[in-house]
Amino acid sequence: MTLxxxxxxxxxTVTIVVDAQGVIxxxxxxxxGEDGGLGRKCEKESWIRQFIGKTAPFALxxxxxxxxxxxxxxxxxxITSQAVIDAVNTLLNxxxx
Numbered sequence: 001m002t003l004x005x006x007x008x009x010x011x012x013t014v015t016i017v018v019d020a021q022g023v024i025x026x027x028x029x030x031x032x033g034e035d036g037g038l039g040r041k042c043e044k045e046s047w048i049r050q051f052i053g054k055t056a057p058f059a060l061x062x063x064x065x066x067x068x069x070x071x072x073x074x075x076x077x078x079i080t081s082q083a084v085i086d087a088v089n090t091l092l093n094x095x096x097x
Contacts, residue, residue: 001016001091001095002015004087005084007039007080009033014029014087016091021055023054023055024052024088028048029048031084034080038076039077039080042080047072050071051088054069055069056069056093058070058071058088058089060072060082
């Protein structure tokens with residue numbers, strides 16, 4: 001499943017693969033239009049790993065409520081990080097419908 005959302009400077013495309021239980025098994029982020037040292041870090045496997053093996057809802061660490069999976073934002077790229085989280089939550093919600 002793929003969704004394109006607005007990041008800080010550009011569109012960000014998020015693709016996820018889920019298993020039958022709605023758990024994310026694979027994920028890619030195309031943030032190539034974002035700043036190289038900031039928003040593009042959302043493309044890195046080390047950041048994406050926070051989503052693998054989990055299901056929605058996701059929220060940024062520090063604002064995650066009970067029952068939400070906390071995701072650490074990329075430093076100085078909170079808008080792009082939030083855009084990815086929003087896309088993942090939207091895709092997983094659509095999958096459950």
